[in-house]
Amino acid sequence: MTTTATAPALDTPLVIDGLQCGPYDRDTFLQLRAGGVTCATATVAFWEDAIETMDALAAWNDLLAANSDLVMPARTAADVERAKEQDRTAILLGAQNASPLQGRLGFVRLFHDMGLRVMQLTYNNNTEFGGSCYEESDPGLTRFGREVVREMNAVGMLVDLSHSGERTRRDAIEHSALPVALTHANPRSLYDHPRNADDTTLKALAARDGVVGLATYRSICGHYARSLDDWCSMVARTVDLVGVRHVAIGTDLSPKAGAAEFTWMRKGRWTRGEQRGADLGTSPASGSDTNSGSGSGEWLADASGLAEVADRLVGFGFTPDEAHAVVGGNWLRLYAAVFEGGDGS
Amino acid sequence: MTTTATAPALDTPLVIDGLQCGPYDRDTFLQLRAGGVTCATATVAFWEDAIETMDALAAWNDLLAANSDLVMPARTAADVERAKEQDRTAILLGAQNASPLQGRLGFVRLFHDMGLRVMQLTYNNNTEFGGSCYEESDPGLTRFGREVVREMNAVGMLVDLSHSGERTRRDAIEHSALPVALTHANPRSLYDHPRNADDTTLKALAARDGVVGLATYRSICGHYARSLDDWCSMVARTVDLVGVRHVAIGTDLSPKAGAAEFTWMRKGRWTRGEQRGADLGTSPASGSDTNSGSGSGEWLADASGLAEVADRLVGFGFTPDEAHAVVGGNWLRLYAAVFEGGDGS
Numbered sequence: 001m002t003t004t005a006t007a008p009a010l011d012t013p014l015v016i017d018g019l020q021c022g023p024y025d026r027d028t029f030l031q032l033r034a035g036g037v038t039c040a041t042a043t044v045a046f047w048e049d050a051i052e053t054m055d056a057l058a059a060w061n062d063l064l065a066a067n068s069d070l071v072m073p074a075r076t077a078a079d080v081e082r083a084k085e086q087d088r089t090a091i092l093l094g095a096q097n098a099s100p101l102q103g104r105l106g107f108v109r110l111f112h113d114m115g116l117r118v119m120q121l122t123y124n125n126n127t128e129f130g131g132s133c134y135e136e137s138d139p140g141l142t143r144f145g146r147e148v149v150r151e152m153n154a155v156g157m158l159v160d161l162s163h164s165g166e167r168t169r170r171d172a173i174e175h176s177a178l179p180v181a182l183t184h185a186n187p188r189s190l191y192d193h194p195r196n197a198d199d200t201t202l203k204a205l206a207a208r209d210g211v212v213g214l215a216t217y218r219s220i221c222g223h224y225a226r227s228l229d230d231w232c233s234m235v236a237r238t239v240d241l242v243g244v245r246h247v248a249i250g251t252d253l254s255p256k257a258g259a260a261e262f263t264w265m266r267k268g269r270w271t272r273g274e275q276r277g278a279d280l281g282t283s284p285a286s287g288s289d290t291n292s293g294s295g296s297g298e299w300l301a302d303a304s305g306l307a308e309v310a311d312r313l314v315g316f317g318f319t320p321d322e323a324h325a326v327v328g329g330n331w332l333r334l335y336a337a338v339f340e341g342g343d344g345s
Numbered sequence: 346m347t348t349t350a351t352a353p354a355l356d357t358p359l360v361i362d363g364l365q366c367g368p369y370d371r372d373t374f375l376q377l378r379a380g381g382v383t384c385a386t387a388t389v390a391f392w393e394d395a396i397e398t399m400d401a402l403a404a405w406n407d408l409l410a411a412n413s414d415l416v417m418p419a420r421t422a423a424d425v426e427r428a429k430e431q432d433r434t435a436i437l438l439g440a441q442n443a444s445p446l447q448g449r450l451g452f453v454r455l456f457h458d459m460g461l462r463v464m465q466l467t468y469n470n471n472t473e474f475g476g477s478c479y480e481e482s483d484p485g486l487t488r489f490g491r492e493v494v495r496e497m498n499a500v501g502m503l504v505d506l507s508h509s510g511e512r513t514r515r516d517a518i519e520h521s522a523l524p525v526a527l528t529h530a531n532p533r534s535l536y537d538h539p540r541n542a543d544d545t546t547l548k549a550l551a552a553r554d555g556v557v558g559l560a561t562y563r564s565i566c567g568h569y570a571r572s573l574d575d576w577c578s579m580v581a582r583t584v585d586l587v588g589v590r591h592v593a594i595g596t597d598l599s600p601k602a603g604a605a606e607f608t609w610m611r612k613g614r615w616t617r618g619e620q621r622g623a624d625l626g627t628s629p630a631s632g633s634d635t636n637s638g639s640g641s642g643e644w645l646a647d648a649s650g651l652a653e654v655a656d657r658l659v660g661f662g663f664t665p666d667e668a669h670a671v672v673g674g675n676w677l678r679l680y681a682a683v684f685e686g687g688d689g690s
Contacts, residue, residue: 050396051447058451102396106403113459 011320013310014038014084014328017303018213019094019118019162019184021254021265021295024063028256029070032089034304038328039080041118041183041250045095047268050107053100057114060093075115077336092335094118094183096163098129098148105144108151112344117335118183119152120160121145121172124277125270130168133194138165141172153177156342158334162195162213162250169201178341179209179334184250186214187238191222195278199241206246211334213250214238216296219278220252225297228308232316235326244322248330249309255294255302356665358655359383359429359673362648363558364439364463364507364529366599366610366640369408373601374415377434379649383673384425386463386528386595390440392613395452398445402459405438420460422681437680439463439528441508443474443493450489453496457689462680463503463528466490466517467510469622470615475513478539483510486517498522501687503679507540507558507595514546523686524554524679529595531559532583536567540623544586551591556679558595559583561641564623565597570642573653577661580671589667593675594654600639600647 017040022028024042032040044056064073074080074090083090093115100116101107111119121129121141129145131138141149149172152159159180161169173180182205188196197205202212214235218225224234238247254261266275294301306327313323362385367373369387377385389401409418419425419435428435438460445461446452456464466474466486474490476483486494494517497504504525506514518525527550533541542550547557559580563570569579583592599606611620639646651672658668 050399054395054452054455055449058449058455061451061454104400104403106406107399109406110399110403110459114455115458 012036013324014080014332015306015310016080016249016328016331017041017253017306018181018211018248018250018331019043019160019215019252020303021252021257021261023254023256023261025256026067026070028302029067029089031255031302031304033070035302035306037089037303037306038084039074039090039092039331040303041092041094043096044093044116045097045100046123046265047097047099047270048095050100050102053095053111054114057093057116060091060115064091073115075117076339077332080332080335092117094158094160096120096160097123098127099123101148103128105147105151108148108157109155109344112155112157112342116157117339118158118160118181120163121148121168122164124163124266130172131165133163133165135165138167140167141175145172146175149176152342154342155344156339157344158183158338166198166201169197170204173201173204173208173210176208178338179211180205181210181334182212182250184213184215184217184252186220186224186234187241189241190234190237191220191224193220193222193278193280195220202238202242206242209246209334209337211246211248211330212238212242213248213331215250215252216300217252217278218295218297219280221297227297228299228305228312231297231299232309232312235313236316236318239318239322239326244318244325245330247326249306249327251296251300251303251306253294253296253300253303257295357381358669359425359677360651360655361425361594361673361676362386362598362651363526363556363593363595363676364388364505364560364597365648366597366602366606368599368601368606370601371412371415373647374412374434376600376647376649378415380647380651382434382648382651383429384419384435384437384676385648386437386439388441389438389461390442390445391468391610392442392444392615393440395445395447398440398456399459402438402461405436405460409436418460420462421684422677425677425680437462439503439505441465441505442468443472444468446493448473450492450496453493453502454500454689457500457502457687461502462684463505463526464497465505465508466493466513468508469611475517476510478508478510480510483512485512486520490517491520494521497687499687500689501684502689503528503683511543511546514542515549518546518549518553518555521553523683524556525550526555526679527557527595529558529560529562529597531565531569531579532586534586535579535582536565536569538565538567538623538625540565547583547587551587554591554679554682556591556593556675557583557587558593558676560595560597561645562597562623563640563642564625566642572642573644573650573657576642576644577654577657580658581661581663584667584671589663589670590675592671594651594672596641596645596648596651598639598641598645598648602640
């Protein structure tokens with residue numbers, strides 16, 4: 001990254017949002033278009049089992065078909081590039097938990113067949129695959145978890161460690177034959193939160209050519225959520241930490257989510273107790289509105305706000321090439337490496 | 346079909362068996378190779394629900410990978426031709442029931458994604474999609490059944506009516522925009538059995554360019570099961586009835602099936618009563634051995650016996666081209682029309 005303070009406005013960049021939550025409808029797709037977003041990963045499972053995830057995938061097939069003027073399914077990096085050419089948004093489908101596997105290694109390939117391209121090993125709880133960032137003890141990547149990582153490599157599915165514990169993250173980074181991602185997390189050295197990753201983890205991720213998608217979600221941004229400038233300063237600091245090749249966007253946006261969706265994300269079917277997810281009650285942005293809205297800072301009410309990011313990064317001293325890498329190029333490179341690294345259909 | 350009584354032996358034909366039951370292991374694959382079988386449709390579901398069918402598909406993925414010197418998965422007609430070039434057997438995956446859908450229209454596309462290319466609307470019981478040949482009353486193709494046929498057309502999955510009732514068969518033949526199949530059934534005018542199809546149905550099937558795979562299963566062959574010559578005479582009579590373009594092989598072989606498999610096929614989880622499947626106790630071949638063995642006449646203990654069929658058909662007066670059509674060419678044409686007729690991945 002250079003330190004030039006001024007630079008010309010960029011050609012329209014290829015923008016990729018590495019993680020969103022939904023729900024989606026035509027309005028959301030129009031917001032993605034307004035934001036110049038060429039690709040977004042949509043969450044199809046938080047706690048859902050195989051059949052529930054298949055219901056979500058089938059609903060996506062219908063939603064994509066009904067809005068094919070705006071969106072298209074993405075299964076390859078080439079699909080993303082085609083979406084850019086066609087001025088549409090490519091939707092990648094991802095799971096924030098490995099619950100769709102329902103305990104079966106062989107289901108990795110089947111869900112890949114059905115279009116799933118990104119999967120976390122854990123969401124907010126320890127699983128048979130590894131540990132979550134919210135548990136008191138993270139046992140690391142389990143034997144089953146190693147099998148799943150190997151299978152994800154084999155078929156070409158991106159391993160996402162955003163909600164995993166630090167030990168599981170490092171184990172998976174080391175164990176994976178292909179680069180992995182934190183699709184939506186921030187450096188813990190910039191904002192101390194269990195969902196964020198420590199510098200050692202982030203450097204190990206980068207050393208294996210992985211990518212961290214920086215989140216705009218208020219609860220894990222702290223003061224970096226206040227404005228686009230603040231958020232860009234977090235990008236700049238993260239680039240200083242791990243290099244511009246390894247930093248991208250993963251907003252965690254959910255502009256259409258309401259109380260029912262947030263309750264499901266936070267409580268699933270595992271507790272009757274109070275759960276506030278990433279909102280630990282300590283964030284400057286936490287408050288009564290955390291159960292609805294985009295989840296992101298006020299500058300990003302929905303994906304349309306992403307249109308400004310690349311230019312603003314140039315204002316922060318990024319070269320145009322560097323800004324392009326951060327807003328989309330790095331994800332595209334990782335997607336190509338992972339999706340084409342497997343033998344899946 | 347000409348009536349020449351003698352003809353030269355054929356070049357090695359492309360042989361396709363339109364329906365087998367399994368179970369499979371390396372021995373079965375070696376039998377397929379010995380039979381010169383380039384493609385066989387293997388049954389992955391009789392009564393299985395979505396998860397159970399996915400378990401079967403995952404097991405097939407492993408079995409195919411472990412025996413890739415002998416077999417390969419087939420998802421297109423081109424895959425079948427590639428198998429021929431590589432001297433391997435292409436395995437098409439089919440379901441003898443629509444139970445894998447678990448009541449969901451959208452699962453047609455998902456199972457197509459996972460490799461399923463053939464599906465019956467009903468097995469031995471009436472379903473939400475249509476009527477079975479064994480029920481007292483066949484209500485015909487239901488509204489849901491019409492939706493499923495349309496969806497199968499849309500994705501490129503072959504509609505199989507082998508176990509359906511006559512009314513459902515005719516409804517589906519008429520409703521389907523693409524040709525359909527009876528993958529394993531015989532003309533009822535040649536052997537009167539509820540599993541077999543009447544001439545009107547067979548002619549309607551042929552008029553829409555569909556294909557009937559003639560079964561070697563004793564219980565629905567009667568005296569045509571006694572020898573290869575007898576079975577070839579059934580082929581010749583069926584060709585006289587519907588034309589050589591519409592007749593193929595669908596053995597229903599299950600050389601490795603034992604009592605547990607036959608009990609599952611016949612009783613599933615729907616009855617505690619006695620069920621003998623197609624064996625109505627009236628077949629000349631019925632007897633104590635109907636719960637084990639290939640299920641076919643003694644001339645076809647396993648798929649290796651299929652190596653002789655093409656030459657024998659020439660002995661029955663078929664031209665080499667006609668014999669090639671019956672032993673494989675007709676299925677290949679239908680597979681190409683149906684699989685490429687849809688938009689599925």
